[in-house]
Amino acid sequence: MDSRQESIAQSLLKRGVSRRDFLKFCGVMAAALAMPKSAAAQIEQALASPRRTPVVWLELQDCAGCSEAFLRASHPTATEVILDVLSVDYHETLMAAAGKQAEEAKAATLAAGGYLLVVEGSVSLGDDGVYCCIGGRSSLDLITEAAKNAVAVIAVGNCATFGGLPKAQPNPTQAVGVMDVITDKPVLNIPGCPMNPVNLTATVVHYLTFGALPEMDSLHRPLFAFGQLIHNNCERRGHFDRGEFVRAWGDAGHRAGWCLYQMGCKGPITYQNCPIVRYNDGTNWPIGAGHPCIGCAEPDFWDRPTYEPIQLDAFTPPLTYPSVSAPTDGITAEGAAVTGGAVGVVAGAALAFGYMIMTKRSEHLAPKISDEEPTDDAGHHPE
């Protein structure tokens, strides 16, 4: 059978992926898309149909980090679904063909139409695009041609979405993101430096299952992945709420896993699902490894000082988070956790607000790191 006549499910089974793992993958995708468990059956059905969607992947002003991140995904199929099964007809870094042969493959796919266009890297507009030419053609020329017959365009990584590093001041190449130049097609942005491959796979699976791109926010980011602040789901959030901040690399607070806000964490202003899906097959993520979030899913993040605390315009009180320390009034830690969950939003916010007033924790949220020395090695801020 021509491999293009096979369904994705058939291809995967042929490649040694068990049915159990395939069903697990459908469940993981439903969860990544923030859909009910029942959506897994719909996904399973869609991937069992022989419909195949070609993919053309262009690299412009980039470091290939998103391609690298994607190649390191498994699960067991993230790479397989898109690279082998979907039929990637053109990828400058990954394809075996080169030169004329590669260009002919691309030309045939572009002429046939109906493909998904994935773009990695920013578009250079300065001096007629001379700073990013491939095969003698500017990035603007290449992307305009490739977008023409695409069913949708998916920009991956901060460079393709918002201009990324090339756009950092003073932006010598006049770099812009894909949505700044492609305005007559649906453009979906999956920012990040690099993007999280789970979010790309889930977007493609959504397209294959429902025939449309997922719902997006005003920056064209899929809401399933970028609908929540990192800060809201961060495992260190309890420490933020309690005013327990790392004050120096390697101090006792850092070793104890306290909040990285004072070290410049951009989690309170960055939307992405990193705390949930993590990286490297869910192994870990930057904050989990002790580094503050650098805000790589937001526009212009390269122009923001990495280790300077951000200004918090609004205090975000804890909602249902239990205390990070064992209570001392005869309540067990387990009891506090259950109570924290049961009391809910209203009571939680009220308690948090009261606690903030009692401890004057708003002082901890000053835009700049205080000159005061912490009272001890653990970084306890003077109350």
Ligand code: SF4
């Ligand atoms: S400031 Fe950063 S480390 Fe602290 S809770 Fe928010 S996201 Fe997590």
